[in-house]
Amino acid sequence: MRGASNLEIVIDTAKVNGLYEPEILDLLEATPAVIEKNINHPALYIGKTLSLADMVKEINQALHANDPEYYRIPRDKALIAQELLLFENSGSDDLEDMVDSQFSKARIMVKIPWQDAYIYGEFLKPLERALNEMYAGKAQVTVTGLSPMFSSTLAATILSAAQSYLIAVVAITLMMILLIGDFKLGLIAMIPNLTPIVMALAMIKILGMPLDMFTMLTGSIALGLAVDDTIHFMHNFRRYHHEEGDVPEAVRQTLLGTGRAMLATTIVLSTGFFIFMFAEMHNLINFGLITGFAIIMALLADFLLAPALMALAHPKVMEDDGTDWRAENGLPKEVAQDA
């Protein structure tokens, strides 16, 4: 059959028995060639096609002593009608698959290879336009089927995933700013939040995984878990920093306290997702691998990146740190700052 997926072309004549017209059947017969011409991609080709035209040709041949010369569409509308009546009367249900009961709409089945849905995306609109030009004034053409459906579903999903990522980033940024109570720190805290997502997406690309419904899902799950880690880190860091006024000490206390809990949850959560790697389905395996990876990246970002960012964000405090040290030695604060 050459092709595990399919294109479905619906030809609507909007007339009862409109499909008895030889001209319409000629167009049905010529349609696969037009589709072939409009799908030019190295990975794509047209497999088996089937339409009412093929059935009429077969019936016509059968009625003419199986003479291959009669494997063609009769020119007489009444003969087409009678041949189809005969076929309907033979007890076969095959006709039901190709036409509606009013003989006004026909379906053309086209087998096509199972390819990444987005490859088809760019061909479908021009194809539909070309077919409508071909049937202009006679019928309305709609291109549908498994691949077009996946293609438009995927396009819609990617768009909506991108939108929700954007909304989530904006909302989480605002909440981080509110939670930390500092505009600049809130923005900085978003860096360890987003790093694991970027790394996970990079991983998808490096491993050559398809961007499908499952792998797309990892982003939002990883974002939620990364934010969880970051909130714990930032909250505790702020508190210790407020108490100690010293970045290294605040980081040390944060990591010793809540850091252990973060490590434990990360191990549990990532193990939980890695278990999906024992699955039979490829997209579940990918999903588990990427989500587990993103969770570990989120922890590493909070353990390694966040402290460094906090150190960079508090340069004054580091000098204060020196001041305090001098103050402990009985030197006035102003002196130290001037120095």
Next chain:
Amino acid sequence: MNMIKTLAGGAMVALLGALPMAFPGAAWADDAKAREIMQKVEDRDEGDNMISEMQMTLIDKSGSKRIRRIKSFTKFFGEDRYRLMFFLHPADVKDTGFLTYDYDAPEKSDDQWLYLPALRKSKRIATEDKSGSFMGSDFTYYDMTRRVTSDYDYKLLKEDTVNGAKVWIIESIPRRKEIVDESGYTKSVVFVRQDNYMVIRGVHWLKDGGRLRYQEVMDLKQIEGIWTALEIHMTTKAGKVVTHKTELKFDDVKFNQNLADDMFTVRVLEKGL
């Protein structure tokens, strides 16, 4: 003595009562009363020959209708039924004809010829499968022929009243798998009128797809002394959803018209009447 008799009688009753339990479902799958009724249905007088004009309305699940009119001639040759049909409407298929020999002998498969006026030629067509649709309707070829009682086990389910007429409700189950394949039905329940042995209602379980067919006689009249169903509806349902419906109406029904034997030949099919 008297007591001995009573005791023996009691023992006999107990024994007889226990017998059916000893052989559940063996000889008792069929019940004699139901079989007798169905035999009378099969033997009912249908006339030696019949002329009618049949209007067939095909209604699909969206409710759109297609109407066909067919002139039909039937004649019995012994137990074999010969039928000649010509389409009157729609115009595209007018004069398209069918000639069918429906043999009573179960081992003999039916003969069917078709005439296409646009080709001016007749063709013999294979009719192995009687479970196929009759002219694209919800009726099968099998529905259009008489059932042979020896193919079925019958069971009288109960008696009831339909539109004021007393009926027997009888379940029929094909005895062999071949009958299921031939008819397309795994089971049927029919309502037989007690006064005239006409089947006025039927439910048929389709072999494929878990669907059911509901048959209902809407108009029943006595014509020249022969009870005739003048309007029959057949509805195919999947669950509660109607997937297709056919309404058959018969007009100008005439019996015993002295139809010539050579009317039921390919020559007449090709030349018309």
